[in-house]
Each structure stands twice: as C-alpha cells, then as structure tokens.
Amino acid sequence: MTDKPEPPDEAAGAGFATRAIHAGQHADPATGATVTPLYLTSVFTYASVGVHRGYEYSRHSNPTRTALEQCLAALEGGEHAFCFASGVAASDAVFRSLRPGDHVLLAEDLYGGTYAQVEALIRPMGVEVGYADACDAGALAQAMRPNTRLVWIETPSNPLLRITDIAACAGAAHEVGALLCVDNTFASPALQTPLSLGADVVMHSTTKYLGGHSDLIGGAVITSNAGMAEWLETVSRIGGAIAAPFDCWLTLRGVKTLQVRMRQHCANASAVADWLRARPDVARVWYPGFEDHPGHATASRQMRGGFGGMVAAELAGGGPAAVSLLNAVRTFALTGSLGGVESILSYPWQMSHKPLSPEERLRRGVTPGVVRLSVGLEEAEDLMADLDQALAGA
Ligand SMILES: Cc1ncc(COP(=O)(O)O)c(C=O)c1O
Structure with missing residues (x-):
C-alpha cells in the first residue's frame, strides 16, 4: 500500500512513555x-x-513524518497513522x-469547527447528517439509520467536557455496520486509547496536547481498519x-x-476546578474529575491517570462577567486553542462555537x-491568583 518502510518493533509492547520516546524513532540509518x-x-x-x-517524494512520504506516524500508531495502539496539515484536514480526510x-x-457536543466542516463541505456532497446526544445511549441508538456509515464523537467533549461511553458507542455503531471515529484531542493517548475500547478510527488535532507547546498546526488519524487506512x-x-x-x-x-x-495538566486542572467551584461568583464548573459529574464513572473506566487539563465554568454574572474575566487575566492567555504548556482562557460563545447559531449554542x-x-x-x-484578581473585577 505504501513505500514507507515497515515500522520497527523495538518499542512494541513497551510502556506508554517508552513508546512515546522510542517508537518509530530509531537511529538515523x-x-x-x-x-x-x-x-x-x-x-x-x-x-x-x-x-x-x-522514499521518492515528500508528499507521498517523508522520513520525519513516517517517524511521527509510527510513534502515534504505537501510542494509540493502531496499525496505521496518517499525519495531516491540521486537525481539520485530518477530520476532512475521514469525512470524505x-x-x-x-x-x-x-x-451534539463537539468542536464548532467540526460542525462547520460537516455542514459546509460534507452535507453538500449529498451525505445525510444527523446529531444526537451521544452521552444518552438510547438517543444515540434511535438516531442510527440503516445507512449510517460513520459515527463521530468527542470525549471529553468541547467545550462542556461531557463524557461518552466509547465501548457502548462502538457497539451501537457496529450494529448498523458503521465505523466509530473518536476525536481524542482533549484526552490524548496518554489518558485514553479509543481503539482499545472498540473505536475504529481516532482523530487528533496534534496542534494541542500532542504538540504541547502551541507552536504548530497539525492533525492525525490512526486506525487498524484496513479499508479506512487505504482510503487515508x-x-x-x-x-x-x-x-x-x-x-x-x-x-x-x-x-x-x-x-x-x-x-x-491533570493535577493543575483538578486544583483549579476545585478552586473555581468554591467561588460564589462562579455558577457552575464542568470537570470530569468531579465525583458528581454525570460522566465520572464512565470517565474513570475509560480514562487512565487523570481526567484531563480542560475545565469549563459558567459565571454567575453571565456574559458581561465572562467578558470582564477574559479581558482581565494576565497569566492565562486569552485565545482560542488548548493543550499547550501555557494556560489559556477562551470564550466558546465567540470563538470555537461561533459557527453554531446562537439558538444552537x-x-x-x-x-x-x-x-x-x-x-x-x-x-x-499562580493560576488561581490570576483568576482571583481577574474575577475581582468581573
Ligand atoms: C477537539 C478539536 N478537534 C479538532 C480541532 C481542529 O484542529 P486544528 O485547529 O488543528 O485544525 C480542534 C481545534 O481547536 C479541537 O479543539
């Protein structure tokens, strides 16, 4: 299928951190x-x-890209990985x-750009598009059709950190002959490996935790499904x-x-989530690590080592209080991405979820x-001190 050399197996079977450092990364021949x-x-x-x-031509394959693809395949436990120019290029490749x-x-609860992509590029191709609350197994089963070919979920989801049971979702998809693709950007393979839970395809915005330093744009798709691999x-x-x-x-x-x-990231997020929850000016905090989060039991089962670095909060003062907080932070950067070493505060209403109508949001x-x-x-x-000073004016 490819002119890429076969993956070396020296890191096969090794623990996660060992694979992260060695898989696909042997001494340059x-x-x-x-x-x-x-x-x-x-x-x-x-x-x-x-x-x-x-190797012949770098659009087909390039040794640096091959090393990353082999490494990501080893981290997600898949046979094939493909690296794209962005996360949306990776999802586009699957949707196409x-x-x-x-x-x-x-x-329903997913990155606004994925929604925009499906509506602008995929629906006009004559593909039928549906949405369902994937956290509700009954609603998901009801929304399946005989012609459903692909089910797409995020868990934890963007932005409200809802948790979907990946194994249950894979079962429901497979019943109608569909593939399940999980956008694993929020968890990263360090915390969750959807293929091991029955998913067929994993997608990443490598811009986020995998790159980890907010200095690149990239995407990846990992799969062991031979047909999907050939397509990718x-x-x-x-x-x-x-x-x-x-x-x-x-x-x-x-x-x-x-x-x-x-x-x-998990330790800091857990501390910040607890701190936010104790504030009277914060009406609600979403964090899957909270024992009373509706998806906590599922997250504990399918994630390992923590509940991620993402937290969402709703301010008691609504929109004006949120805007005031966003404008006042100093250590947190006010911007739209996530997963870097620096803390980021973003505003889904006007940033990631703007492609949805206000009613949909x-x-x-x-x-x-x-x-x-x-x-x-x-x-x-320092993060709590920054939020404290910023909330004081909110
Ligand atoms: C969960 C999720 N998936 C996909 C993407 C798209 O990735 P990219 O911006 O690298 O194209 C993003 C970007 O924010 C995201 O948060």
Whole structure:
C-alpha cells in the first residue's frame, strides 16, 4: 500500500512513555543521529531507474513524518497513522470517505469547527447528517439509520467536557455496520486509547496536547481498519494535505514528554476546578474529575491517570462577567486553542462555537457566561491568583 518502510518493533509492547520516546524513532540509518532528523527535502534520489531507497517524494512520504506516524500508531495502539496539515484536514480526510446517500451521525457536543466542516463541505456532497446526544445511549441508538456509515464523537467533549461511553458507542455503531471515529484531542493517548475500547478510527488535532507547546498546526488519524487506512493513504497522497516535516519534527519532540505533561495538566486542572467551584461568583464548573459529574464513572473506566487539563465554568454574572474575566487575566492567555504548556482562557460563545447559531449554542448549554480553561503547567497557585484578581473585577 505504501513505500514507507515497515515500522520497527523495538518499542512494541513497551510502556506508554517508552513508546512515546522510542517508537518509530530509531537511529538515523545514514548518520546514526539519535534524534530523528528533520528531512527538509521534497525529493529522494533514486539509486537507479525504478529503484529507490524507500522514499521518492515528500508528499507521498517523508522520513520525519513516517517517524511521527509510527510513534502515534504505537501510542494509540493502531496499525496505521496518517499525519495531516491540521486537525481539520485530518477530520476532512475521514469525512470524505462518505458517499452520497450515506448517513453520518455526530455527537451534539463537539468542536464548532467540526460542525462547520460537516455542514459546509460534507452535507453538500449529498451525505445525510444527523446529531444526537451521544452521552444518552438510547438517543444515540434511535438516531442510527440503516445507512449510517460513520459515527463521530468527542470525549471529553468541547467545550462542556461531557463524557461518552466509547465501548457502548462502538457497539451501537457496529450494529448498523458503521465505523466509530473518536476525536481524542482533549484526552490524548496518554489518558485514553479509543481503539482499545472498540473505536475504529481516532482523530487528533496534534496542534494541542500532542504538540504541547502551541507552536504548530497539525492533525492525525490512526486506525487498524484496513479499508479506512487505504482510503487515508489515498487522500493523503492525492489530496495532499500532509503535515510538513518541521511540524512533524516539533510534534515528535512534544510527544516525548506527553505523559509527564498530561500528569501535571491533570493535577493543575483538578486544583483549579476545585478552586473555581468554591467561588460564589462562579455558577457552575464542568470537570470530569468531579465525583458528581454525570460522566465520572464512565470517565474513570475509560480514562487512565487523570481526567484531563480542560475545565469549563459558567459565571454567575453571565456574559458581561465572562467578558470582564477574559479581558482581565494576565497569566492565562486569552485565545482560542488548548493543550499547550501555557494556560489559556477562551470564550466558546465567540470563538470555537461561533459557527453554531446562537439558538444552537444555547440549546447545547454554550451560553455567553461560559468560559473554557486549558490549564497549563504553571504553578497552580499562580493560576488561581490570576483568576482571583481577574474575577475581582468581573
Ligand atoms: C477537539 C478539536 N478537534 C479538532 C480541532 C481542529 O484542529 P486544528 O485547529 O488543528 O485544525 C480542534 C481545534 O481547536 C479541537 O479543539
């Protein structure tokens, strides 16, 4: 299927952190360089006519990208991984496997850009699009159709951190012959591996926790489904929205520290969530680590090592209080992304979820008073002090 060399198996069977540092990242065959080199080349010289050394042209494959793909496949426990130029290029590659007359069923609570993509690019192709509350097994089963080919969920979801039972969802999808794809961006494979729970496809915005340093844009899809892998190989080669070598190199460097970063993201997020919950000016806090979070039992079962670095909160003072808080933070950056070492405060009402109509946002609980926190790796006390001073004026 590919001219990429077979994955080396020296890290196969090793623990997560070992795979993160070693899978796909063997010493460079040409020089012995221990760290995977950045192969900035579009072409690879043939040994003779028709004989190449495993690589021909960097749109098809590039050794730096291959190393990252092998590493991500090993981390998610999949046979194949494909790295794309962005998270939305990765999701686009999966959605484009659908054909006119097929039905795709998406969870209601998901990244606004995924919603925008499906509505702007996929529905006009003649694909039927439906939404359901994926946290409600009954609602999900009812929304399935005989022509459902793909079910798409996020857990924890963006922005309200709702938890979907991946194994139950996979069962429901498989009953009608559909594939289940999980956007695993919020959890990262350090905390959750959907393929091991029955999902068929995993998608990532590597821009977030996998890269981990807010310095790149990238996406990835991982699968053991042979048909989907063949399709992704085709889309990657012929569609060409592949990840550039430098972005792959940065992502590989980020992935090496994923496990330790996620441990600290989880610890800081848990501390900040507890602190926010005790404030009278905060009406509601969403964090799957709370024992009374409706998805806590499921999250405890399907996540390991923590509940993630994301927290959502609704201010008692609604929209005006949220805007005042967002404008007053100093250590938190006011911006739209997540998953970096620095803490980020974002405003789903005007940022990630703007593609949805105001009515849709409200129906999904994304009110003007909701803020989303990507809790970074600063000292938790400094983060609380920043929120304290910013809330004082809210
Ligand atoms: C959960 C989730 N999925 C996908 C994406 C899209 O990723 P990218 O911005 O890398 O295209 C994002 C971006 O914010 C996201 O939060």
